[in-house]
Amino acid sequence: MTEEEEDAELLSDAKEAEKLNSITRFDQSPWYVKGGEMRDYQIRGLNWMISLHENGINGILADEMGLGKTLQTISLLGYMKLCRKAVPHLVISPKSTLRNWMNELKRWVPSLNSVCLIGSAEERTRIIHEEVEPGGWDVLVTSYEIVLREAALLKKHNWSYVVIDEAHRIKNEQSKLSKMVRLLKSTNRLLITGTPLQNNLHELWALLNFLxxxxxxxxxxxxxxxxxxKCLADDKDLVTRLHGILKPFFITTFKK
Structure with missing residues (x-):
């Protein structure tokens, strides 16, 4: 290439990077979501999470079951990689949903390179040596139990997002899992749960304290x-105050 061609390519790359970095809202399903079209309420959820990120706030995604919390979260992780060049991410979920997370990642945003850390001690050692340590991956998916067993490994990374699925599992801040996830180094945190307001005040505080x-x-x-x-004497007053506290950090979307 001539110097002029090299300069033109550099300028083109810079313009493309600037274009990507300027995206803060989607009006339709993002181009990087390949498994189908996101629905309007799912796009609203994605835009809300992007807004939280832009304002340096962590939040709770609390859609009803069946409305695609997993898809919305994966679309956010895709946004972080492709528009913000921010990786890696850690997804912590029940062991029973690990396969679903891996399938959904591959289906919806195949450009996210994902690794699942699970299995016996021997199998985990193989995964760590062959897949985790060489790098090149964007999302590490693992279970609550493995977070405790592989704490030393997970604490080495500077995570862009730590995502906890079925986040009521950390509603007791004194549990081993709650203490461990608070030690993870991360820029952002996201909780996924369908029942944040069914917890008592102390359990709700534990979730907000993590965020x-x-x-x-x-x-x-x-x-x-x-x-x-006073609040317990008037349930409406308690609910009003709860919503006032939660509003900046909490979204529930409904299918219309």
Whole structure:
């Protein structure tokens, strides 16, 4: 290539990068989602999560069952890789849903290179040596149990997103899993759960403390915000205050 051609290619690459970095909202299913078209409410969920990211906030995705929380999350991880050049990501889920996560990743955003860390100690050692340590992957999917068993490995990485599926599993901040995930280094955190408001106040605080420990650092202060004695006498007042606290961090979408 001549110098002029090299300069033209560099400028073209720079313009393409600038174009990608300018994307903060989608009006239709993103180009990188290949397994089908996202529905309107799923695109709204993706845009909401992008908005949280742009504002440095972590959140709770709490759609009803069957509305595609997994797809929305995968579309966010695809956005982070392709539009923000931000990887790797860690997805923590029940062992029973690991296969579904891997299938959905491959189906919807095949450009995300994913590794599933599961199995016996021998099998995990093989996966780590042959797939994890060489690099080149974008998403590591594993279970709650393996997070505890492979803590040393997971704490070595600087994760772009740590995603916890069925996040009610960390509603007790004193559990081994809750303590471990709080030690993971990450820029962003996302919880997926269909039942955040069915927890008691302390359990809800534990979820918010994981998302934003600097804001929700004290369970006692959180309880005081609600003036529990008065709120319990008026359920509407309690619900109103809960929604006021959760609004910036929480979304539930419904199929129309």
């Amino acid at each position: 934003l420990p600097d804001v929700f650092d004290s369970a006692d202060d959180f309880n005081a915000w609600f003036d529990t004695q």
